[in-house]
Amino acid sequence: MFHSSKALIRNPRLALAVGIGIAVLLQLGGGWIDPYTTQVVLFAAINVILAVSLNLVMGETGQFSLCHAAFMAVGAYTSALLTGKALPTLLPHLSWTGSSWASQVFFLPVLLIGGFVAALSGFIVGGPSLRLRGDYLAMVTLGFGEIIRVLLQNANFVGGARGMEGILPATNLFWAVGFAVLTVYTMIALVRSTYGRGFQAVRDDEIAAAAMGIDTTRVKVTAFVIGAFFAGVAGGLYAHAVEFISPEGFNFLRSFEIIVMVILGGLGRPVGVAIAAILITLLNEWLRDLSQYRMVVYALIIILFMILRPAETLRPLLSRVLPGRKSAAS
């Protein structure tokens, strides 16, 4: 565990101030960053949000979910509809370009609404299906993911299979990095509390957890809904970063990619998962030149990662570099 984060966890205002400070600095002082690098950082931040939020469901609570990309899609489409149709119709006299003050001011509520709608869909799927275990839950979530994709493909008002284009490019380093920091903070704060130990208790032994008075279904639904909320926010950020979304972008493979990040980072280790999300984003970029061999090399590298477990090898090294880390006895 990263004890250096402890001071930040004890003092939430400090943690958020540092995070938002970094986001603001990147946004204001990042003029020298070229558009390509900016894009990669945006993707990395979005992947961090996705992976760390899925980690709450898979890593902490131990529920196998295969529809994280579907929640992302719900958030992406909801927010794209808001900025593309609802807002310009309701407030036509304001300027709606990516960097206009109106779009920046309204971007926060738009992202949050996207998150809430995704959370609602998480509640609708999770409520009945989280009574199921293991394989069965995986099947239901896989099915839900496909349902969302097919629904979007057949919904003409959002472009059907062609997708939506010309989405307001409102996502910038401030929003993406800011939300990534907020998500990581929220997840760590959540788990490091008596309440949060309930997620892990459910993962370790559901029967024992219930016998200790924990409403296991409720704990699982809570994890699912929170996970879906942040996935929805990530979807909103993604839509407004790439300016084009289509149902295919949120298919099962996208969910799977997020799962790989969670497993690679170490189930139940938010910081590790965030690092894995960044590494996989970079890997995706580096392998772009390999074109058709990309997935082969990608798979090989993932397998090597799994075998070598660099996170565990690096931990003793990191402990020397990072200040404020004490032995396990602290």
Place this chain on the structure above:
Amino acid sequence: MTSAGTPLLEARNCSLRFGGIAALTDVSLRIDKGELVGLIGPNGAGKTSLFNILTGVYRPTDGEVLLEGRPVTGLAPHRINRLGVARTFQNIRLFGSLDVRMNVRTSFIARLRGGLLEVVRRGKKFRSEEREIQEEGRRLLAYFGLEEASILPSRSLPYGDQRRLEIVRALATRPRLLLLDEPAAGMNPTEKEELKQLIARIRAEFGTAILLVEHDMKVVMGICERLVVLDRGSLLATGTPAEVRADPKVIAAYLGEQHGEEES
């Protein structure tokens, strides 16, 4: 049948069938406040099935369960726990990835007052609540001699300590009735002796009623006020240890078996 009035927990004519197999047939049981009752019987007699009915893991096919006169038949396990019935498991079920402290802390989740937002905000209410829980958990662990182990992973504890931790975790939910499922299983004679003392301390300190499922006759006969004997899913006898020991049916079904062949 020690005292009159409403029993703490009562099972009335409970039956449990899995398809064609009858695990329990028409079993009744009562436990009064603060009482220590032993539940014995040969392997496969239905002791754990009865436990699972009392704690809501199974819903009885027939019959009902009353907690202080209120029907609780078939309530979810977490609701029964919140009504004051806690248990341990025959095969230890600790939260393996959590350390000893955290295992105990999970028992406080059901009583948390602050919401999720309060947890994330790390507000004043959250901090004082966490402090209280930490303090009570620490006190409990200290009382049962597990304080030094508090930051060890629960998996790494010696067997006897794991059993003890399971009991502490159950007690942390502040039960009025504690169900212990074969707590002495796999223990050596010293550990068994410690267990007997532990049970006596729990009763003295917390006034908790205890239902004890146990194979080890020495443990049961030594500390229980009343015994309930199950055999092949039915009630065979109830009474004081002396009465039960003298009961020819019990001797035939259970005690005799110890000298004869082992039934499985």
